[in-house]
Amino acid sequence: QKEVEQDPGPLSVPEGAIVSLNCTYSNSAFQYFMWYRQYSRKGPELLMYTYSSGNKEDGRFTAQVDKSSKYISLFIRDSQPSDSATYLCATSGGGYKLSFGAGTTVTVRA
Amino acid sequence: GAVVSQHPSWVICKSGTSVKIECRSLDFQATTMFWYRQFPKQSLMLMATSNEGSKATYEQGVEKDKFLINHASLTLSTLTVTSAHPEDSSFYICSAPDLAGVGYEQFFGPGTRLTVL
Numbered sequence: 001q002k003e004v005e006q007d008p009g010p011l012s013v014p015e016g017a018i019v020s021l022n023c024t025y026s027n028s029a030f031q032y033f034m035w036y037r038q039y040s041r042k043g044p045e046l047l048m049y050t051y052s053s054g055n056k057e058d059g060r061f062t063a064q065v066d067k068s069s070k071y072i073s074l075f076i077r078d079s080q081p082s083d084s085a086t087y088l089c090a091t092s093g094g095g096y097k098l099s100f101g102a103g104t105t106v107t108v109r110a
Numbered sequence: 111g112a113v114v115s116q117h118p119s120w121v122i123c124k125s126g127t128s129v130k131i132e133c134r135s136l137d138f139q140a141t142t143m144f145w146y147r148q149f150p151k152q153s154l155m156l157m158a159t160s161n162e163g164s165k166a167t168y169e170q171g172v173e174k175d176k177f178l179i180n181h182a183s184l185t186l187s188t189l190t191v192t193s194a195h196p197e198d199s200s201f202y203i204c205s206a207p208d209l210a211g212v213g214y215e216q217f218f219g220p221g222t223r224l225t226v227l
Contacts, residue, residue: 008151036218043116043203043218044154088153096142096207098216102153 003027006089006101014109019076023089023101026070030091030099033065035074038086038103047087048074079108112138112208116219123194124227131189131222133160133204139184140206144216145177148201160187160204194226 006023013019021035032051036044048063050056050072056063064073072091076083089101113136123129133143141162146154158179159167166179176198178190191198203221 006153041201041221041223043114043205043220045218046215049215096144096216097156097159098144100153105151 003030003099004089004091004101006104008102008104010105010107012107012109013079015079015081017079017108019074019079019083019106019108021074021076021087021089021104021106023072024070025072025091025099027091027093027099028067028070029093030070031094032092033063033072034090034092034098035061035063036088036090038088040085044088076106079106081108081110084108112136112206112217114204114206114217114219116202116204116222118222119220120223120225122225122227125195126193128190128192129194129224131191131202131204131224133187133189133206133219135185135206135217138206138208140187140208141184143181143187143204143206145179145187145189146203146205148203148221154203157189160189162187191224194224196226199224199226 004025034049035047038044053067060077062075084107086103086105088103090098115134117132143160145157160181162181168174181187205216205218207216
């Protein structure tokens with residue numbers, strides 16, 4: 001079983017829609033949760049990070065963590081074509097080593 | 111955020127040759143850097159942890175003699191793919207945590223696309 005499971009999609013939505021991305025993880029020792037965005041042929045860039053259960057908002061992005069069910073989510077409101085990318089969830093037990101999900105490819109149609 | 115650069119961004123080489131990829135932290139020091147490879151439409155696979163002044167730690171299944179890692183300074187780590195073969199063609203990405211920041215916040219380089227003919 002992979003440490004982090006993520007549906008690779010692809011996911012296609014019309015502009016302005018809410019994008020919902022999810023991951024599950026198996027290791028209860030994971031304490032830090034991150035979402036990275038990766039454009040084609042580029043390195044990942046950090047979008048959001050959380051270390052506790054609950055919601056965290058940053059502009060159009062909301063990260064949600066439910067440690068009891070080992071479930072993490074990312075919501076993108078008012079999606080734009082520029083949001084088209086691959087979104088990777090990642091977790092950490094507190095050290096520097098990250099465990100990544102498979103990544104979900106998102107296309108926002110104009 | 112902190113900046114990590116990689117050089118070259120794209121390299122094509124003949125089978126049997128060696129290729130060196132550099133990873134630099136531009137505005138912070140990184141005693142630890144990570145090397146990943148990524149195949150098309152797949153996630154990042156951690157290859158090894160590069161430690162400044164000591165030997166790298168390789169993940170299970172990664173050949174240490176094939177992928178040589180040197181972390182000679184606090185801002186530079188290099189990955190050398192020795193005797194490259196077509197199956198080594200991939201996207202190689204490095205990352206580094208900013209020691210002055212929170213440990214889990216890692217910064218990634220832009221990646222190096224290696225094509226072995």
